[in-house]
Amino acid sequence: MLKDKKIAVYLCGGIAVYKTADLVRQLIKKGAQVKVAMTQSAVQFITPYTFQILTKQPVYTEIFDKEDKESVSHIHLADWADAALVVPATANIIAKMANGMADDFVSTALLATTAPIFIVPAMNTHMLENPATVRNMETLKKDGRMLMEPDTGFLAEGYEGKGRMPEPEKIIEMLQLHLIRLDSSLALTGRKVLISAGGTKERIDPVRYITNDSSGKMGYQLAEVARDAGAEVTLVSASGLPNPFGVSVVAVESAEDMFVEMNKHYQESDIVIMAAAVSDYKPDHQEKQKMKKTSSNQEMTLKMKQTKDILAYLGKHKQHQYLAGFAAETHDVARYAESKLQKKKADMIIANDVSNPQAGFNKDTNEVTIFTTDKDPISVSVRSKKEVAALILDEIAGKLRKQR
Numbered sequence: 001m002l003k004d005k006k007i008a009v010y011l012c013g014g015i016a017v018y019k020t021a022d023l024v025r026q027l028i029k030k031g032a033q034v035k036v037a038m039t040q041s042a043v044q045f046i047t048p049y050t051f052q053i054l055t056k057q058p059v060y061t062e063i064f065d066k067e068d069k070e071s072v073s074h075i076h077l078a079d080w081a082d083a084a085l086v087v088p089a090t091a092n093i094i095a096k097m098a099n100g101m102a103d104d105f106v107s108t109a110l111l112a113t114t115a116p117i118f119i120v121p122a123m124n125t126h127m128l129e130n131p132a133t134v135r136n137m138e139t140l141k142k143d144g145r146m147l148m149e150p151d152t153g154f155l156a157e158g159y160e161g162k163g164r165m166p167e168p169e170k171i172i173e174m175l176q177l178h179l180i181r182l183d184s185s186l187a188l189t190g191r192k193v194l195i196s197a198g199g200t201k202e203r204i205d206p207v208r209y210i211t212n213d214s215s216g217k218m219g220y221q222l223a224e225v226a227r228d229a230g231a232e233v234t235l236v237s238a239s240g241l242p243n244p245f246g247v248s249v250v251a252v253e254s255a256e257d258m259f260v261e262m263n264k265h266y267q268e269s270d271i272v273i274m275a276a277a278v279s280d281y282k283p284d285h286q287e288k289q290k291m292k293k294t295s296s297n298q299e300m301t302l303k304m305k306q307t308k309d310i311l312a313y314l315g316k317h318k319q320h321q322y323l324a325g326f327a328a329e330t331h332d333v334a335r336y337a338e339s340k341l342q343k344k345k346a347d348m349i350i351a352n353d354v355s356n357p358q359a360g361f362n363k364d365t366n367e368v369t370i371f372t373t374d375k376d377p378i379s380v381s382v383r384s385k386k387e388v389a390a391l392i393l394d395e396i397a398g399k400l401r402k403q404r
């Protein structure tokens with residue numbers, strides 16, 4: 001998303017400005033073109049030379065720079081940028097921006113730019129909570145500027161509080177997500193995507209359960225790729241993987257919980273992908289207390305009953321949604337997948353042979369065949385789950401584009 005994007009980074013005089021050298025380096029590593037402007041206060045904390053070396057570009061600090069051949073370089077930078085990033089945004093620059101002031105290079109270029117402006121406030125808690133700062137930040141939000149929430153933690157003043165500059169990785173994630181949201185040309189812009197992931201757990205008693213080997217990695221990759229393609233993504237997850245940034249995650253445990261949550265979000269969704277490994281059976285009865293061993297050598301029988309078939313239920317109640325499901329099989333993969341496509345009234349079944357050591361549960365790679373109702377099956381050879389996710393979503397986006 002940041003590849004070849006022109007980012008103007010405006011540095012202000014907060015102590016956290018030392019972290020911005022790493023931020024600029026990471027933006028460049030992601031393929032962005034970066035130019036830096038600094039306030040006079042920022043220059044007190046870190047030298048422009050650092051950024052000149054990192055960006056291989058001159059650093060703007062003076063509005064009246066007699067050496068500068070462009071002469072109106074603040075307008076040049078303002079017009080050049082695809083996005084402006086103000087970091088760390090001091091209480092001072094926030095006040096100036098909220099009031100349209102332009103008395104140095106940074107504030108003047110920011111007033112002149114038509115690019116989206118991302119602001120990363122960082123300051124002492126009391127400065128942040130001052131009614132004037134709160135009011136100025138509200139004004140900037142109303143003006144359509146994007147403000148990032150400061151972190152809470154140990155401040156330079158020697159005490160805990162809110163106002164820390166978030167780490168560069170977090171700032172880059174926020175920037176990428178907003179740029180995706182602003183890009184109307186992406187394949188899934190404006191689409192709502194609902195994905196299930198992970199292996200459900202069916203409790204026997206409070207400390208024991210039945211589950212399967214699914215890690216949730218395929219569903220999480222689908223969620224991230226859909227997010228990066230502009231979709232608003234809800235992930236109903238029975239996996240313990242960390243929440244992907246910019247994806248709304250609903251944590252569930254059992255097949256029944258997953259059924260409830262998938263139904264809750266089904267109506268509003270355009271694309272629904274059941275990537276979870278949902279248990280087909282659950283204990284007929286769940287003990288309230290931990291079961292005790294009665295006596296040695298005694299056998300124990302666990303009576304099981306079927307869980308609800310979520311994919312079949314969604315297929316039966318399908319209206320406008322594009323419905324896809326996974327079929328993890330160990331034999332006769334194509335036959336089961338084709339019959340699942342019809343029986344569950346799905347639009348797509350992605351079949352994978354989980355007996356293949358490079359595919360399926362808990363692996364980082366997958367090998368699948370995509371079955372749809374109107375096309376010959378598409379065989380996807382072994383590749384990363386991210387690449388498989390991209391192919392699946394590309395296929396779905398293509399179908400939806402034709403329907404429009």
Ligand SMILES: Cc1cc2nc3c(=O)[nH]c(=O)nc-3n(C[C@H](O)[C@H](O)[C@H](O)COP(=O)(O)O)c2cc1C
Pocket residue numbers: 011012013014015016039040041042088089090091092093122123124127
């Ligand atoms: C050591 C030190 C640390 C500072 N840290 C911050 C800060 O984190 N956030 C902030 O808003 N101001 C901070 N200030 C105050 C600003 O530097 C001051 O308000 C300055 O006028 C901001 O100018 P600028 O917005 O043009 O960069 C700090 C000042 C000093 C001396």
